[in-house]
Amino acid sequence: MTRSPIDLVATADDHRVARYAAAAIALSVVEAAIPMPLPGVKPGLANIVVLVVLARYGWRDAVWVSLLRVVAGSLLLGQFLAPGFFLALAGALASLMALGVAMHLPVRAFGPVTQSLAAAFAHIAGQLVVARLWLVPHDGLWLLTPFFALAALVFGLANGLAAARLLEEVGEPPAARPA
């Protein structure tokens, strides 16, 4: 064995992101086994983890966890670079942007439920736009929006509640948000 000249030093931050990403990946693998009536409709359980990370460690870590989840999750499920991967990526990017906005709402009145709803609706919006532009270039696709919106409403609320409950348990920011 020759000693590798490349030394990757994993900081405590890296370990933390990796731990949360692992939890998110596990959840997306689990939910892939749940049958859903419409292709593309999923509970998005991994977003619970993203919401917790957002509240505890800020937006940058949430981006890391979310994107690692999309890439590694798709690798595990054999979806990497398949159409579903790009839909998931578009949805994740859109919801991260929505989270970036929603996290600046007054904390007193707006909690993880609002953030989760914003992320869920941004997710379907991002997915539908990419699907319309690329995968299904036909306006008939918009007929699916009511069903996706309903799913976003239900799962957005459920995930938000789950994240809020978890945050109650583990406590809010340990070191506040790094500005």
Place this chain on the structure above:
Amino acid sequence: MNRALSRRAVLRLIKAGDWVALLLAAAGTAALAPLALSGGAAEKAVVRRDGVVVAELPLNAARRVRVDGALGVSVIEVQPGRARVASDPGPRQYCVRQGWLTQANAIAICAPNHLSLSIVGRTAGHDSLAY
């Protein structure tokens, strides 16, 4: 488990602003609902002879229309949301036995009589979308 799932415990997780967000999201979803109901719905029946449109019948009122074909008169019957060839002089009666047409892009062809009855939705185009 009971403690975690009691109604009070759940309500505590939703802040005042969250209710506003939830309401907005629900209203937006409800506003989209008509789209789900109108999707692919039939809007009018089009009768053609030798490919030339001879009648366009909106599917909102019941009526019967007589159309001259190559063999004789076919009767087209329209009811709200559907249409059919009620009678036709053709020998095998394929278009009559097809019954009511309800979906956009459905078609009944009375070939011997040179007539066709097709249903047109809001947007003609693809027959279907498959995943």
